[in-house]
Amino acid sequence: MTIDELRKSGLILFEAVVGSRAYGLATASSDTDIRGIFYLPVEDYLSGQYIAQVANASNDEVYYELGRFVELLSKSNPNILELLASPADCIVYQDPIMEQFKMQDFITREAAMTFAQYAMVQVRKAKGLNKKINNPMDRERKSLLDFCFVIAGHGSLSLRDWLSNRYWKQENCGLAKIEHAKGMYALYYDQIQTLGYKGVVATLESNEVSYSSIPKEETLCAYLFVNHDAYSSYCKAYNEYFRWVSERNEARFEGTMNHGQGYDAKNMMHTIRLLQQAKEILSKSELQIRRPNREELLCIKSGAYSYDELFVWSQELFQEVQELCLHSLLPVAPDQVKLRLQLVQMRKQLYRIKL
Template sequence: MTIDDLKAQNLILFEVISGSRAFGLETATSDTDIKGVFYLPKASFYGLDYIPQISNDTNDIVYYELGRFVALLLKNNPNLLEVLASAPDCILYQHPIMQKLTLDLFLSKLSKQTFAHYAMSQIKKAKGSNKKINKSIAVKRKTILDFCYIIEDQHTYPLNDWLAQHNFKQHLCGLTTIRQGRDLYALFYDPSGTCGYNGIIQQQDSSELCLSPIKANSPMVAYLSFNRDGYSSHCREYKEYWSWVEKRNPQRSLNNIEQGNNFDAKNMMHTIRLLQVAQQIMTQGTITNKRSNREQLLSIKNGQLSYDEIIQLAESLLADIENAAMSSSLPEVPNSDKAIQILVDMRDTLYQ
């Protein structure tokens, strides 16, 4: 089932503008994100074709099945609480039955953990982006040779340097394993190329070292150690980096670089926004999506606050949230029995 199917069969119950435009934080380059709620045809719901969520390829448009929507609201999921709290000017469509699901039915002290956890995950995500933003775009894939070392006289030398120093060619080398020596090899050299050695690697992108048949009494030249774990980590990081490069928002990354930031400023803006929403929930028992401190939040996005300043602000908000929670009149958790009964009543109406 696709989004077009939902629309063609009139299965959409709720559709809102979400993201930066809903928070009043949009800029000239902001996308328009859409979130919504749908219900399945009766046969699909009662049969084996239950679908909890439908989205487009970029996840800019996401619809949640009614039961999934209520389940996440009961967990005080930040994204979906904000969907339910949508301002009238952000609601594109609302089926009358959706009026049964009200914000006060779900808000609880549980949101202290969920909003704070989500906010801190944004910090972790920003830290992860730090490492990638700081890497050169021209990251070079290393070969196994870069992780091999020659052992001589209780010292180790990078294999490539050692080969250059002795004017050796790697394809004229032969390796044999050392018993009981993990990733330790005996290295032999045949300058004439008549011994039939296989070299250390056969191709630049080889993922394993080559072994060669060595005749008895052949003189060993050196011991070679292969840092297999280091090579594996490099391959993983290389793959992760280029996957990030492929999927990243180029303009957003360029903005971070131009601002001199070694973190994802947009993620950090949303970290503070989420914590401010959590503070509002604990103190006022409601959610206002459109933020009144637009300029402050955009100053974070625009790189006007340092990473340390943002962390200090986050820590201050976390302390305020903890204090407010102690005197909050909100329940510890939502009334799940009541919410589930409302959900059942809604389904009864929809499937009449």
């Protein structure tokens, strides 16, 4: 099912422009994001052909099935609460049935904390991006050999250097496991390649060392330590880094690089916005979508602050939200029973069911 099919079938109950245009933070380069609510044809719903969400290819337009919308609403999901609280000039269409949802029923302590907690997730994302930007990884992937060290006196020497000093090859090495010594191996060398040693690794892409059958009369050359934990951590970081490179929004990344602060400034702008909205829920009993401090937030987006300054600011706001929540007289969470009955009545009305 596509969005066009929903529209042609008259199944859309609500749609609104969201994101930067709703916040009043749009600039010349801003996209137009649309979110909406629909209900399924009665045949699909009753036959179990349930579709929770429909989106376009770019994910700029996302529509939630009524039941999914109510489920997320019951959990005080920030995106869903913002959709329900859309400014009048951002609402593209609203079926009268949607008027049954009153925003005041969802102004709760849980709502404030979901906004605040979502904001802190953005802080961690920004920190992770900060680390990726300032610690780029080489495209050439390291081998397990780069995590191998030969015990030398009271210290150690990298296996590559140890072999190079002797003009030896890793392919001529033979390893034997040492019992009760994790990561430690006895290393032997076959200069004329007659003993069938398998090398330290079979190939440079190998994730494990190779074991060889060592004749009893062979002389031990060295003890080898393989830091498997460090190699595993490196592989995870390498995969995460280059997955990020392949999936990142290049235009947004260029903006991050241009302001020179080494973090995603748009991400941190939304962090402060979310925390300020959380405070407003608790102090004013309202969810204000259109932001009154456009210039301040766009200043953050431009990279005018350092990551450390914004981190401290976000921590202070989060503590304020926690303190306000502790003394708030707002309901703890939405009335789940009322919301469930509301959904039942809406489905009866939409499907003209009489029970």
